[in-house]
Amino acid sequence: DQQVKQNSPSLSVQEGRISILNCDYTNSMFDYFLWYKKYPAEGPTFLISISSIKDKNEDGRFTVFLNKSAKHLSLHIVPSQPGDSAVYFCAAKPGVNTGTASKLTFGTGTRLQVTL
Amino acid sequence: ETGVTQTPRHLVMGMTNKKSLKCEQHLGHNAMYWYKQSAKKPLELMFVYNFKEQTENNSVPSRFSPECPNSSHLFLHLHTLQPEDSALYLCASHKNRETNYGYTFGSGTRLTVV
Numbered sequence: 001d002q003q004v005k006q007n008s009p010s011l012s013v014q015e016g017r018i019s020i021l022n023c024d025y026t027n028s029m030f031d032y033f034l035w036y037k038k039y040p041a042e043g044p045t046f047l048i049s050i051s052s053i054k055d056k057n058e059d060g061r062f063t064v065f066l067n068k069s070a071k072h073l074s075l076h077i078v079p080s081q082p083g084d085s086a087v088y089f090c091a092a093k094p095g096v097n098t099g100t101a102s103k104l105t106f107g108t109g110t111r112l113q114v115t116l
Numbered sequence: 117e118t119g120v121t122q123t124p125r126h127l128v129m130g131m132t133n134k135k136s137l138k139c140e141q142h143l144g145h146n147a148m149y150w151y152k153q154s155a156k157k158p159l160e161l162m163f164v165y166n167f168k169e170q171t172e173n174n175s176v177p178s179r180f181s182p183e184c185p186n187s188s189h190l191f192l193h194l195h196t197l198q199p200e201d202s203a204l205y206l207c208a209s210h211k212n213r214e215t216n217y218g219y220t221f222g223s224g225t226r227l228t229v230v
Contacts, residue, residue, distance in 0.1 A: 002158065009156070034218060043118065043206050043221030044159075089159065103172065104219065106151075106159040 003027045004092050006107035013114055019077040021110050023090030026071065030092035034104065035064060035075045038087045047088075048075070080114045087111045119143045122207050122222035129197065130230055137192040137225045139207030146212055148190040149219065150182060153204040165190060166212070197229045 005024045013019045023033075031052040036044035050057040050064045050073065057064050063076045077084055090107040120141045129135050139148065150162040164172035165184040179201075181193040190207055204226050208219035 004158065036221075041223065043120070043122075043208075043223045044219075045118065045221065046218030049218065103161060103164060105161075108156060108158045 001026075002108075003030075004090055004105050004107040006088075006090055006110050008110050009108070010111040010113070013080045013112065015082060015114055015116050016079045019075075019080045019084065019112055019114070021075040021077075021088050021090075021112065023073045023075075023107055024071060025073075025090075025092050027092070027094065027105070028071075029094035030105075032093045033064070033066060033073050034091045034093075035062075036089040036091060036106075038089060038109070044089055077112075080112075082114050082116065085112055085114045118220050118222065120207055120209055120220050120222035122205075122225050124225055125223065126226045126228075128228045128230060129194065131197060131199070133197075134193070134195040136194065137205055137207075137227075139190040139192075139209075139222055141188055141207075141209040141220070141222075143209060143220060144211060145209035145220070146187050147210045148184060148187070149208040149210070150190065150192055151206040151208060151221075153206060153224070159206065162192075194227075197227075199229050202227055202229045 003026050034049040035047040037047045038044040048059050048062045050066050066073045087109040089109045091104040093104050123138045148165045151159045153159050161174045162176045163182045168184045183191040204224045206224045207222045210219045
């Protein structure tokens with residue numbers, strides 16, 4: 001049972017345009033969501049996150065939107081650049097940070113290709 | 117370099133071999149994780165260590181044996197693996213109560229079982 005789903009395995013966007021990556025989740029206990037970016041032969045790197053008390057978080061060219069009622073989040077990259085070409089993973093965690101090790105559940109990833 | 121170092125980067129082993137994967141971080145993080153990434157699958161959590169105590173074993177077969185001698189080092193001992201265990205094994209670390217909850221991942225060990 002996949003609790004975090006990224007239904008688009010790949011996405012191709014022209015340089016300068018907006019990239020929109022989508023993620024759906026099923027577990028109502030998730031209250032914190034993250035996006036990671038992964039280049040080939042490297043581990044995933046943290047990109048941006050959002051708490052369930054917000055519906056939007058912005059960091060430069062990256063904005064994450066959260067729709068709790070739809071259990072849906074999206075990552076917007078604008079403008080897209082060739083260096084953004086990578087695999088993007090959506091991740092989620094339940095509960096509050098109680099001091100115990102947090103446990104992230106990841107999606108399958110979306111491969112973004114930004115073309116010239 | 118992210119601050120989490122995994123060795124070796126690549127490993128080819130036979131089904132009867134015994135090998136170990138190593139992960140090291142000097143970021144002051146107290147939680148360490150092993151994840152498995154197989155093609156077209158989500159990253160699968162294998163083990164969680166918090167202050168060098170194992171707090172999670174996600175139904176991982178006993179042919180994978182983790183070891184965490186201290187908060188900076190994590191090992192994954194492998195023995196009698198199967199070809200379907202071929203995957204990218206990722207180590208991550210995290211500091212509890214860190215606001216953004218982001219893990220720091222290593223570059224992974226690409227394991228091939230022949």
